[in-house]
Amino acid sequence: MTSKDDIRQLLLNKKESEILDKIKSEKTNVQIILDIAKNDSEWKLRREAVKILGKAEVKESIDLLKEILLKDHLTILRKAAAKALGCIGDEKGIPPLLSALKSSKDPSIITEVACALGALKAIEAVIILVSMLQTNTDGEIREHAAEALGLIGDPKGIDILLEALNNDKEDWVRGRSAEALGLIGDTKVVPDLLKALESDKGIGVSVKVATALGRLKDKSAVQPLVDHLKKGVNVETRRAIVYALGEIGDKQAAEIFLELLETDEDETVRYWACISLGFMKHKKAVNAILKVLTEDSSVRVRRTAVLSLGQLEPKTKKVISILDTVSKEDTDDEVKEKAKETITKLAKVHGYKNKTEMLKDMGIK
Numbered sequence: 059m060t061s062k063d064d065i066r067q068l069l070l071n072k073k074e075s076e077i078l079d080k081i082k083s084e085k086t087n088v089q090i091i092l093d094i095a096k097n098d099s100e101w102k103l104r105r106e107a108v109k110i111l112g113k114a115e116v117k118e119s120i121d122l123l124k125e126i127l128l129k130d131h132l133t134i135l136r137k138a139a140a141k142a143l144g145c146i147g148d149e150k151g152i153p154p155l156l157s158a159l160k161s162s163k164d165p166s167i168i169t170e171v172a173c174a175l176g177a178l179k180a181i182e183a184v185i186i187l188v189s190m191l192q193t194n195t196d197g198e199i200r201e202h203a204a205e206a207l208g209l210i211g212d213p214k215g216i217d218i219l220l221e222a223l224n225n226d227k228e229d230w231v232r233g234r235s236a237e238a239l240g241l242i243g244d245t246k247v248v249p250d251l252l253k254a255l256e257s258d259k260g261i262g263v264s265v266k267v268a269t270a271l272g273r274l275k276d277k278s279a280v281q282p283l284v285d286h287l288k289k290g291v292n293v294e295t296r297r298a299i300v301y302a303l304g305e306i307g308d309k310q311a312a313e314i315f316l317e318l319l320e321t322d323e324d325e326t327v328r329y330w331a332c333i334s335l336g337f338m339k340h341k342k343a344v345n346a347i348l349k350v351l352t353e354d355s356s357v358r359v360r361r362t363a364v365l366s367l368g369q370l371e372p373k374t375k376k377v378i379s380i381l382d383t384v385s386k387e388d389t390d391d392e393v394k395e396k397a398k399e400t401i402t403k404l405a406k407v408h409g410y411k412n413k414t415e416m417l418k419d420m421g422i423k
Contacts, residue, residue, distance in 0.1 A: 059084065059086070060080050060084055060086075060087055060090075062090050062093070062094070065077065065080070065087060065090050065091060065094065066094065066098070066103055068080075069094065069103050069106040069107055069110070070102075070103060070106075072106060074109075074110065074113065077091070077110050078110070078113065078114055081110075081114050081116075088114075088116055088118070091107045091110055091111060091116075092107075092111070092116075092118075092119055092122060094107040095107035095108050095111060095119070095122060095126070096122055096126075101132055101134070101135065104135055105134060105135055105138050108123065108126065108135065108138040108139055108142050109138055109141075109142065111123065111142050111146075112138075112141060112142025112143070112144070112145035112146055113142075113145060115145065115146045115147060116146065117146060117148050117150075119142070119146070120143065120146065120148060120150050120151055123139040123142050123143050123146075123151070123154075124139075124143075124151075124154035126138075126139040127139040127140055127143065127154055127155070127158050127171075128154060128157060128158060128161075133164055133166065133167060136158070136162075136164075136167050137166060137167055137170045140155060140158065140167065140170040140171045140173075140174045141170055141173070141174060143155055143174050143178075144173060144174030144175070144176075144177035144178055145177070147177070147178065149178065149180075151174070151178060152175065152178055152180045152182060152183075155171050155174050155175050155178070155180070155183075156175070156180070156182060156183060156186070158171045159171045159172065159175065159183065159186055160186065165196050165198060165199055168190075168199050168202075169198055169199055169201075169202040172187060172190070172199070172202040172203055172205070172206040173202055173205065173206060175187070175206055175210070176205060176206030176207070176208070176209030176210055177209060179209065179210050179211065180210060181210060181212055183206065183210065184207065184210060184212045184214050184215055187203045187206050187207050187210075187215070188203075188207070188214070188215060188218045190203040191203040191204055191207065191218050191219070191222055191235075192218055192221070197227075197228040197230070197231055200222065200226065200228070200231045201228070201230050201231045201234045202234075204219060204222060204231060204234040204235045204237075204238045205234050205237070205238060207219060207238050207242075208234075208237060208238025208239070208240070208241035208242060209238075209241060211241060211242050211243070212242070213242060213244060215238070215242065216239065216242060216244060216246075216247065219235045219238050219239050219242075219247075220235075220239070220247060220250050222235040223235040223236055223239065223250060223251075223254055224250065224253075224254070229260030229261045229262060229263055230260075230261075230262065232254070232258060232260055232263050233260065233262050233263040233265070233266035233267070234266065236251060236254060236263065236266040236267045236269075236270045237266045237269055237270055239251065239270055240269060240270025240271070240272070240273035240274055241270075241273065243273070243274065245274050245276045247270075247274075248271065248274060248276045248278060248279055251267050251270055251271055251274075251279070252271070252279060252282050254267050255267045255268065255271070255282065255283070255286055256282070256286065262294070264286070264291065264295045264298070265294050265295055265297075265298040266298075268283065268295065268298035268299045268301075268302045269298055269301070269302060271283060271302050271306075272298075272301055272302025272303070272304075272305035272306060273305065275305060275306050275307070276306070277306060277308045277310070279302075279306065280303060280306055280308045280310045280311055281310060283299050283302060283303055283311075284303070284310070284311060284314050286299065287299045287300070287314060288314075293324050293327070296318075296322065296324065296327050297324065297326050297327055297330070300315070300318065300327050300330040300331055300334070301330050303315070303334065304330050304331075304333065304334035304337065307334075307337065307338060309338055309340060311334070312335065312338060312340045312342070312343065314331075315331040315332075315334055315335050315340075315343070316331075316335070316342075316343060316346050318331040319331045319332055319335070319343075319346050319347070319350055320346065320349070325356040325358055325359055328350070328354065328356065328359045329356070329358055329359050329362050332347060332350060332359060332362045332363055332366050333362050333365070333366060335347065335366055335370075336362075336365060336366025336367070336368075336369035336370060337369065339369060339370060339371075340370070341370060341372075343366070343370065344367070344370055344372045344374075344377065347363045347366050347367055347370070348363075348367070348376070348377065348380055350363045351363040351364060351367070351380065351381075351384060352380060352384070357389075357390045357392075357393060360384075360388065360390065360393050361390070361392055361393050361396055364381070364384070364393060364396040364397050364400050365396065365400070367381065367400055368399075368400040368403050368404065371404060371407050371408075372404075373404070373408050375420045375421070375422065377404075378401065378404065378416065378417065378420055378422060379420070379422050381397045381400055381401050381404075382397075382401060382417065382422055384397040385397035385398045385401065398413075401413045401416070401417075404416070
């Protein structure tokens with residue numbers, strides 16, 4: 059049986075996975091952690107215990123977490139309690155979080171509470187969060203209010219988020235508002251997002267806007283995203299735009315994917331371009347992907363090239379021969395293995411009993 063001293067030592071050393079395992083195996087350990095969170099003389103141990111209660115989703119800790127959130131004299135513990143209530147995911151945590159949101163003066167607590175209410179999708183918090191985003195002078199609080207509104211997903215937040223996207227003076231608030239609009243999922247905001255993509259030069263805003271457009275999957279955004287990409291944007295924005303175009307999944311983007319596959323120096327951009335061409339089943343991409351498979355220096359991109367070929371399902375001696383060579387000669391074992399699996403898949407797709415029969419029929423030894 060695990061003792062309280064054992065648990066305290068694990069908490070001191072931040073052995074979270076071990077503690078979580080002990081909670082699963084011995085229910086009595088929950089009571090030990092509850093006791094430490096409430097009564098231990100070391101605030102650091104109390105904080106770690108509170109974190110564990112959240113990560114373990116211990117619902118019987120909600121009353122204690124409420125008490126810590128609303129009454130404890132240590133800000134760091136109140137913040138930990140707010141986050142834990144969000145992690146537990148029980149609507150019983152909403153009332154104390156709302157109380158804290160209304161009564162707290164400390165920005166660090168307010169932001170943590172807002173995030174927790176977002177995680178709980180607390181519709182009851184929308185009016186307060188809208189007011190915070192509209193009137194609070196602290197940019198960090200406005201940012202987290204926007205984030206929470208996005209997580210909650212209530213359309214009532216759209217108008218104030220659009221206002222923040224278009225007019226807030228802080229880059230990160232405008233960016234977070236864009237992200238939140240994407241999470242809410244109403245495509246009526248696409249024109250405003252496209253306007254921000256074109257005109258907002260704030261740090262990181264274009265990344266968040268592109269992410270939102272990808273989530274909304276509106277095909278009207280494809281050409282503006284492609285046009286913006288061609289302007290020579292930074293690597294973070296290129297990654298976000300390519301990912302967004304892949305999420306939208308429209309073949310209008312195929313040509314830019316082919317271009318990026320050949321020319322972009324960033325492996326993540328090439329990776330997303332390659333995987334998107336496969337998901338689109340863009341048959342004309344076969345030769346470009348074969349070139350990637352045999353020439354790209356990135357193992358990650360070559361692995362994706364093999365998978366994309368499997369999705370495109372080509373049936374030519376050239377493709378199968380290259381895959382066969384790669385399965386034997388590539389420097390990465392996983393690329394070799396995936397090439398073997400893809401050959402087997404293609405053999406089945408094209409009506410062969412096995413890959414050996416296909417290789418023989420094509421004259422590949």
